[in-house]
Amino acid sequence: MSVSAYPWRSVFVWIALLALTWLALFSPFTAGWNGSCAALVLLAVSASIVIATRRMWARRASTQHVLRSIDAALASLPADIKRNTPLVLTVGEPGSVLSRVFDKNAVIVTDAAIWVRHDDPSKLMHLADALKRWRGGQGPDAVAWLMTSDDPASAVTLQATLKRWRVAINEAGRAVGYRLPVCIALYATETRDRSLDCPWFGVSASVQLDPHSTAEQLSVLLGAFAERAVPEDRRPRALTAIQLDALARWAFEAVLPPLVETQRGMQALTLNAFGVTAVAGPVVPDSLYGQFVATTTALDLPAAAGITQRYPLPIPLIRGIAPQPVRRALPVALAHAFVWFAVWFCAAAAASAWQNRALVSGVLAHMARYEAIPPAQDAARVDALAAVKRDRDDLEQYASAGVPPRLGLGLYRGAPLLPVVNRLIAGYQPPAPAPSTIELDSMSLFDSGSPKLKSGSNRALIGALEMIKAHPDKRILIAGHTDSVGSRGGNLALSEARASAVRDWLADASGLSVTRFAIQGYGDTRPKASNDGEAGRAANRRVEITLVPDCRADRGDGFTHGQPACS
Incomplete structure (x- = not known):
């Protein structure tokens, strides 16, 4: 996936819209919590967009000069050559090797490929991504790593160089969205008074090379090169073949293992091509390669000055590497947007199911x-x-x-x-209304003219007691009534005394405080029937027990003995 060609900002906005929609429509949490989460989402997305924009501007600024050089080099060529011709990132240490291949040029266009020079590992990923955008979604087809036999001055320097470029190439691969094929090209210098016309000896393929079989193939190729020489060139050719064979063996022992073997925290490079060639130039006997030759062969590498020729590009090695297909960022972004939508839908469905x-x-x-x-x-x-x-x-x-x-x-x-x-x-049914009044016959409770309950009267009071217990929230009004026989004052006192006797029995039997009862004596003032006949007088001799609402809140201290009940 390309870094800058990928629409990061649009994806961030899409994710934010999904998150805010979920919070607004599906979240099971409180409004305050949802508001806080929405603010965090907006803050995070805004910061991500700002960071992505600044990084994109920085990458474009760091690679703009290279793209201008490529456009200038291809100005006279057909417009579609940048996609139809393989593009190779040509890397190496700053100094001799790249300058002797490119001279002062940043780009070389050959029939085989477009070669782009680069010597800064820290910006390789930016250049690779910029080239992918420049080619409309088709990234570099390979990385050609050029080295000379005299480059590494020490084992520590060599290991640091290999690690630095290995990390840079892997980062470039992540930037363009695929592992970049790598071509390792080594130049062996020989002290000559004329330029050498030495071919490239190597192996290239569309799949990763096996170092062991590659070494064997190189040995066969170099042996055939020495044998095909005419008599007068046999000795120089044999010497070149021996040097190149030594260079290849040194590379397989010291250069390739740190690159192609998996190490902790670092991904191995994909080696698709390896080759060596010889050029005329100064020799450094105390280089790592010179030390290797001195210890493993009987060759003497003279350090005398000679002609220095321009190094050839490893064109034959590139031909075996398959071109990379076009990988556009938009389909990948749409796929990611769909994945985020699927995640959002699952989260929405989970929240809906939970609610x-x-x-x-x-x-x-x-x-x-x-x-x-x-x-x-x-x-x-x-x-x-x-x-x-x-x-x-x-x-x-x-x-x-x-x-x-x-x-x-x-x-x-x-x-x-x-x-x-x-x-x-x-189906709700309100409870039946409580009976407003229970009427008891005085003759069943009292002897004639007596305010004391007679024995056996409790059977007549049981019904009243059950009514009182069924309505503990009510107050009880007990009213006594008499007939008209006797004086009015005596009847009034008798009725109130009988009400008081019933009150005391009910309070004791129910366990309620006497303050929940009110008594009233009416005497003969409220007859139910005429007092002229015995039947009427019997009906008027009665005790009425009535449930009334608790009106203590309205009356302050509530009922007191002998006072009228609230109505």
């Missing part, structure tokens, strides 16, 4: 709570029924106005609950 489960559990819990309360506790039943009615209102709103997104996505489970809730609400 549907919470809805069903809440409604069922409210229904179970209502059904568990016995009818005698009507106040608690009314409170529980109010919660069920609120659930009914929500379910009816969802049925008429539509299911909200947080419960939607085909996961809504509230519709089957609505008829069940309606039946439960319709």
